[in-house]
Amino acid sequence: xRVAISGCAFASPFGSDFDTFxxxxxQGPMPVAxxxxxxxxxxxxxxxxxxxxxxxxxxxGERTLALSIDLGRQALASAGLIQAPRGTGLALGSAWMxxxxxxxxxxxxxxxxLPAIASTLGLTGPITGTPIACAxxxxxLAWAYDRLRAGDCQxxxxxxxxxxxxxAIGGYLYLDxxxxxxxxxxxxxxxxxxxxxxxxxxxxxxxxxxRAAGRRVWGEIVGTGTGHxxxxxxxxAPDGRGLAFAMRRALQEAGLSPDAIDYLNAHSxxxxxxDAGEAAAIHAVFGSYRVPVSSTKGSHxxxxxxxxxxxxxxxxLALRHQVAPPTLHVDQVAEALGLDVIVVPRPMVLQHVLSxxxxxxxxxxxxxxxxxxxxG
Amino acid sequence: xxxxxxRMGRCVNEPDxxxxxxxxxxxxxxxxxxxxxxxxGTGAIVGVYHALGREKLDVHQVTVEQIVSKGFDSFRxxxxxxxxxxxxxxxxxxxxYGCTGPFWTLEANELAAPLALWTAWHDLQKKRCDLAIIGAxxxxxxxxxxxxxxxxxxxxxxxxxxxxxxxxHPTTEHLHELNQxxxxxxxxxxxxAKDHDTNGFDALYQSLTLAQAGKAxxxxxxxxxxxxxxxxxxxxxxxxxxxx
Numbered sequence: 330x331r332v333a334i335s336g337c338a339f340a341s342p343f344g345s346d347f348d349t350f351x352x353x354x355x356q357g358p359m360p361v362a363x364x365x366x367x368x369x370x371x372x373x374x375x376x377x378x379x380x381x382x383x384x385x386x387x388x389x390g391e392r393t394l395a396l397s398i399d400l401g402r403q404a405l406a407s408a409g410l411i412q413a414p415r416g417t418g419l420a421l422g423s424a425w426m427x428x429x430x431x432x433x434x435x436x437x438x439x440x441x442x443l444p445a446i447a448s449t450l451g452l453t454g455p456i457t458g459t460p461i462a463c464a465x466x467x468x469x470l471a472w473a474y475d476r477l478r479a480g481d482c483q484x485x486x487x488x489x490x491x492x493x494x495x496x497a498i499g500g501y502l503y504l505d506x507x508x509x510x511x512x513x514x515x516x517x518x519x520x521x522x523x524x525x526x527x528x529x530x531x532x533x534x535x536x537x538x539x540r541a542a543g544r545r546v547w548g549e550i551v552g553t554g555t556g557h558x559x560x561x562x563x564x565x566a567p568d569g570r571g572l573a574f575a576m577r578r579a580l581q582e583a584g585l586s587p588d589a590i591d592y593l594n595a596h597s598x599x600x601x602x603x604d605a606g607e608a609a610a611i612h613a614v615f616g617s618y619r620v621p622v623s624s625t626k627g628s629h630x631x632x633x634x635x636x637x638x639x640x641x642x643x644x645x646l647a648l649r650h651q652v653a654p655p656t657l658h659v660d661q662v663a664e665a666l667g668l669d670v671i672v673v674p675r676p677m678v679l680q681h682v683l684s685x686x687x688x689x690x691x692x693x694x695x696x697x698x699x700x701x702x703x704x705g
Numbered sequence: 706x707x708x709x710x711x712r713m714g715r716c717v718n719e720p721d722x723x724x725x726x727x728x729x730x731x732x733x734x735x736x737x738x739x740x741x742x743x744x745x746g747t748g749a750i751v752g753v754y755h756a757l758g759r760e761k762l763d764v765h766q767v768t769v770e771q772i773v774s775k776g777f778d779s780f781r782x783x784x785x786x787x788x789x790x791x792x793x794x795x796x797x798x799x800x801x802y803g804c805t806g807p808f809w810t811l812e813a814n815e816l817a818a819p820l821a822l823w824t825a826w827h828d829l830q831k832k833r834c835d836l837a838i839i840g841a842x843x844x845x846x847x848x849x850x851x852x853x854x855x856x857x858x859x860x861x862x863x864x865x866x867x868x869x870x871x872x873x874h875p876t877t878e879h880l881h882e883l884n885q886x887x888x889x890x891x892x893x894x895x896x897x898a899k900d901h902d903t904n905g906f907d908a909l910y911q912s913l914t915l916a917q918a919g920k921a922x923x924x925x926x927x928x929x930x931x932x933x934x935x936x937x938x939x940x941x942x943x944x945x946x947x948x949x
Contacts, residue, residue, distance in 0.1 A: 444930035458812035
């Protein structure tokens with residue numbers, strides 16, 4: 330069975346307009362990052378590319394809930410559906426979900442996201458969360474893809490969101506992985522990622538069903554794979570084994586050879602700890618074929634569990650425009666990585682694109698997208 | 706080809722394990738896995754499927770209390786992952802035992818165990834891994850559960866899963882559909898109060914044990930908000946294999 334993406338909605342520091350987002354990916358400037366202080370935790374803060382109009386007085390879990398419901402509704406609406414069809418499932422990729430409860434005194438646990446989203450949107454199919462840190466959204470897409478292929482349901486809402494909260498900010502500060510300037514994935518002078526917010530929801534359904542209903546297809550998911558590094562709690566395996574495993578599984582599922590991948594949207598957030606392992610994984614899978622690579626986290630920042638969802642959208646828009654988006658802010662690529670890093674928008678024929686995700690703890694997920702017919 | 710249940714284990718309280726194994730849950734999972742020979746350098750590709758429920762908030766609460774009282778600097782980096790992230794103990798398990806296959810955390814409260822098993826079964830059928838660890842933990846009890854399963858031709862055990870969301874109990878239609886998928890009638894196990902305390906694992910063990918003994922059974926799990934799954938197992942006689 331072929332799986333179509335027939336609906337989409339997103340929220341990003343660029344806003345929620347597709348053209349503005351695409352322009353931001355390709356030309357910048359990156360969204361304004363301002364110093365964010367946690368209102369209930371004096372002294373805790375970081376530079377943050379926040380969602381436009383974000384109210385940080387509100388608990389992170391409540392913001393995530395409101396954003397998820399809004400994006401779910403919009404994704405359905407973009408497919409011409411005023412409500413979720415009977416049996417629609419949900420796969421939510423959020424690293425924190427309702428779990429960022431730091432405060433003084435500690436906040437009581439928030440409402441459970443999954444039932445609140447499901448009841449509000451009328452979702453009655455398979456429902457799960459995939460809180461697997463910065464790979465959460467790719468995992469959600471992979472699970473949704475499998476549920477459709479297994480015949481467990483006919484529609485899945487899938488994607489992910491995350492917002493900034495005190496536990497997230499404190500954790501990243503402690504790990505010393507955030508930049509004081511701009512994120513520079515794959516650059517010689519990279520010095521960390523820029524924390525951001527947002528994510529995207531997609532409506533997935535069997536391709537033939539979408540076509541029969543007259544819905545335009547944004548793209549197809551043609552293969553997914555997951556794998557674990559089994560190497561180190563916080564650093565990517567130097568040989569990128571988990572990511573390579575995930576990519577190989579995704580290619581196998583899609584029935585594609587590596588050289589059929591026209592563009593690769595990398596995980597790289599802009600940390601040295603990531604790039605050597607990710608480059609090793611790419612070399613292990615692609616061999617002598619120099620697949621064009623970029624990381625769009627250089628523009629939209631690192632939205633944690635929502636990041637892969639924004640990158641999935643970047644992949645769909647790349648397929649639409651037949652342009653591979655660049656990695657912004659890279660003056661000098663780290664040549665030792667041996668990658669074909671895209672630093673300016675690259676017009677090219679794009680049929681299949683691959684999105685990678687890795688996370689602290691060693692989990693990895695790969696998703697392959699194919700071009701749809703939405704834009705002719 | 707059917708589901709082969711290789712190991713089932715449950716660990717209560719905190720065992721005495723090496724200090725390199727971080728956290729009470731990590732120690733429990735290690736305690737269960739260390740004697741499972743299938744995980745000891747066999748070269749098998751092992752997937753890990755973590756069934757997650759509301760216990761994640763217990764984990765976060767411990768983090769909060771530590772941060773508030775001692776600050777972020779009180780953590781070791783590895784402890785941030787292993788003790789205080791929802792998937793941490795299972796990541797530790799994957800690292801300790803070289804589980805390089807698929808890795809999943811599936812958050813679904815009372816439905817988590819059935820959904821984790823269903824996801825693992827799907828991956829085994831797709832040859833994404835040779836073995837699958839399915840596990841869960843509760844921090845307050847504390848208790849950890851783990852299953853080790855495979856898909857192979859020595860087993861004739863077949864699972865089937867039906868989503869029953871929006872129903873207060875499985876309907877006749879749900880049971881009929883399940884029986885159809887399993888190719889025969891199965892008995893619905895009556896949940897006990899204890900079942901609701903384990904993300905569905907105790908009931909899952911009970912059902913698997915009975916099914917392996919030849920008694921086709923199903924368990925129904927539900928959440929207070931109305932989500933539900935009906936998971937059944939039936940052992941086919943070898944003579945009926947290939948009939949469908």
